[in-house]
Amino acid sequence: MRNLRKKAAVGLATLATVSGISIATAGSASAENRHFPTKAACFDAGNAAMAPGTIRGFRCMPAGPGDFVLEIY
Numbered sequence: 303m304r305n306l307r308k309k310a311a312v313g314l315a316t317l318a319t320v321s322g323i324s325i326a327t328a329g330s331a332s333a334e335n336r337h338f339p340t341k342a343a344c345f346d347a348g349n350a351a352m353a354p355g356t357i358r359g360f361r362c363m364p365a366g367p368g369d370f371v372l373e374i375y
Contacts, residue, residue, distance in 0.1 A: 336372040337365065344370040 338344040344362035351357050357374050365371045
């Protein structure tokens with residue numbers, strides 16, 4: 303069980319790094335915006351940031367064809 307948790311934590315950290323979200327600063331008072339090519343990628347990055355509990359919430363907003371903005375608050 304401990305090994306599974308460790309793998310999950312490493313996977314989430316990798317996803318956050320690849321998607322451009324810094325989990326350490328994701329909980330800042332100002333909203334952060336990141337762009338993603340698909341809505342699924344946007345939600346994956348938002349969920350990865352939510353998992354450790356460092357942010358209150360997020361939303362993925364369309365910003366144009368093939369462009370979704372992750373708004374973290």
